[in-house]
Amino acid sequence: MPYNPLPRSARRVRVPVALAVTSVLLLGAAAPGQLPPTGDAVAAGTEPVGRMPLGPADVPTHTRPADVLAPGVTYRKFWQGEASDSWAVWVRDRQSGTETFGSIDPARKLAADVNAAGFTARVDTFTVPASVDTDSRIVGYGVRVGRFAADRREDAVQTRQALAAAGFTNSRIFFTAEDGGASRGPWQVRVITVAPSARVTLKAVHGKDIQGSETVRQLAEASGALVAVNGSEFDITGPANNGFEGVPQGLYLQNNTLLSAPNNGRTALLLEGLKGRAAVDEISSETRITAPDGATRVIDGINRSAGHVLGCGGFGNDYRLSSQVRTLQPWRNTPCVDPDEIVVFRPEWGAATPTPVRRDDTWTDPATGWQAQWYANQRDFADHAVDVVMDGNWVVRELRAAGGPIPPGGRVLQGIGAGADWLRAHSEVGKAFKPGSTVRGRDGRSVTTPTLSAVAGGTPALVRGGEVWMNPGANGMSQASCVPAQLGPGEKCRANNTLLQRHARTLAGVTAAGELLLVTIDGRDPALSVGATLPEAAEVMKWLGAEDAVGMGSGGDTTLVAKDTLYNRPVDDWGGPLRERPMSNAVVIVEKP
Known part of the structure; x- marks a missing residue:
């Protein structure tokens, strides 16, 4: 589907609808973030203009000269901000274990119970922004106790213990930056840029088998990758797949072989396909067998x-x-x-x-x-x-x-x-039997080539046509009212609070010049980087020059390995230790001989 020729400021992009299907047969450690300088070469592509769009305007952006990992493949790091948020305790209901309430009355009741036990509770409201396929409105309420400075986490620990003694068990400690409100950071953003002319192969890889999981570092070593980032979201603990924790959530294609079917209509990253070395599209597929x-x-x-x-x-x-x-x-x-x-x-x-x-x-x-x-x-x-x-x-x-x-x-x-x-x-x-599969993009046409790899995004699309463009409804980040039969006349879906929360992010994008951007934003660390909401991540990708962008796995998944070195700081929990989480698969950059 061609992009609208109007100026970007005048564009209105509609949610695409799949059309006819074309059939194709398919089933067939150094300090993190610190590279040794490698010369005076500069990064490929357009230099970002102005400050990184995170935090208030008085927070300056810092960077350093690009490192060249290989001809046409560069690395840069950007950082800015300082801790301005606080630790608090998120209280769960004693009977149901509920943490986020869909209506105000049960949240107020829990807050009253907490106050009656001798604490001071507040009810915070979660409101998500509008997108191309969801409404903007309140999506929930949470009951919180305490506001403790970034260096006073132990005060939150003691408060949680006191709440547990009063019967409010399973409450959790969190840093208020997670809520997605105004913040001064800090943030650390790392960017890999791959020029169209780079003599590399872009692909997706898994470990010994699909049912299991391995770290991004292990996947990079096994594939001989120059660079690797986490790929698909997956069932971290395995219950949805009966203990097979490595099973990817949705689309996974490797060398034109469909290894996991998509959650039809979700946004994905395509590598070495019909639309260039890298592309972002909404993907659906169908596989049939003839007996x-x-x-x-x-x-x-x-x-x-x-x-x-x-x-x-x-x-x-x-x-x-x-x-x-x-x-x-x-x-x-x-x-x-x-x-x-x-x-x-x-x-x-x-x-x-x-x-x-x-x-x-x-x-x-x-x-x-x-x-x-x-x-x-x-x-x-x-x-x-x-x-x-x-x-x-x-x-x-x-x-x-x-x-x-x-x-x-x-x-x-x-x-x-x-x-x-x-x-x-x-x-x-x-x-x-005779098998056959179709894999199609949002225009209904086949996207397959003999070299195609693809992984489902972990988030909505973030940028389309060089502008922020998000479709959480199509990507299953919505409330029950998105069931078509439950929508009223002219009513859109309601997004859920995944748009709102700050987490570590792994992002992929393609510039107008055809460069692939692989980006990580660290999170869950009050001292180094608090992460980004999805709208913030979209603004970062636009600032970096992406024409199209999508998010990959996030949170504790977010990992960047280059030249056998872990560059970022993956963590599972706020303030937790560095941990490289085993993954379903990875997106890798492999140098050609």
Whole structure:
């Protein structure tokens, strides 16, 4: 879709709609941030003008000359600001454990209970900005106690202990910069710029197998990368994928092979594709198989636990786990479930297909009882599940109970519920299935090339056409009222507070000259860098010259490794120790011989 030729100040960009589909066959340590100078070369691309757009206008931006990592690949660091926020305790409700309330009355009641226990509580309001596909309005309320200086975290610790003794358990210590209000920082921003002419390969990589996780440093070493940053968001602790913590959330393509299906419509980073060495687009896909008898069916997933769709946005009978509402729209970090799936497993998954979980440890949604019913059904389809084992040409070799070896170079179709019934009815030993996938951008056209790699963004789009442009609704960062049937005439979706919060960020963008920008903003450290809200991250990418930009994984995911050195400071919690978190995959820059 061509960009509007009007001046940027006059542009109004609409949310794109997918059109027709083109088919294509796919299934087939030095001090952090301190580099030794490497000469007098300057950074490729346009120099940012003025101060970095973080904090008030009197906070100056500091930088130093660019370091050249390789011809056409440069590194720069920008920093500014000083601590101005405070430590506080975020109080949870004693009965429900709720931290963020959707309406003011329960928040006021909790605050009154806290005050009655001898503390001084306040109710803070969370309001998100408008975007191209969401409304701007209040999204929640939180109850907080205390305001302690950046160097007085121990006062917050003591307050939390006192609150716990009074019965307010599970409250957490946080730094108020997280709320996204006015702040003086500080901030540390690191920028890798890759010129279009650089003799490098841009790609996405995973570790030993897709089901597991490895640190960005390990992924960089294994791939011989010059530079690596974290890629997909993923299920950090594994419950949505039955313990397989490395499973990416949504799209993951490597060398034109679809290794994880997208949460359809979410924004992604494309590398070495049709639109240049790097591009940002909203991606959807569909994979179909044709059985030996001519019957066809959509494949629900690729390399993930059958029945579990982390981030939603799939096919078939997908339901949000917390309700009985069927939905095919993305819901970031939210598990959807489907009792009637077929999932394909490739050797990249690992040595063997998973055994569908036969769960007895149910818990019940207090409003609907839906989750208890889902887990009861799950016990049934776990016993009914089937594997169709095939060779590399998709010729069926055997049918077996689900859970077993994946043959070298082969494939396995695993079915549960109605999916298992379909496979049993249409599989024939010695005869082949025919697979086919489409991967399309927001204009409905295929985006595939033989060298294409891609990873789903962890956030909405941030910049489009050189201007801040965010689509959180399309990326599943929204409230339940975004279900189309629940929207009133002319009503937009309501964004959730993910737009508001400051966290560490990993960002990717493409300049008008075709340069790739890989950017990290550290966070959760009152002394060094507090992180950025998504609107702040978008302003930074615009300042750096991005024509299009998207966010990758964030928070404790945010990691930058270059020349075998960890450059930034990844942490899991505010004020916590440096920790390199194992990841699902990484975006890497590899020098060509």
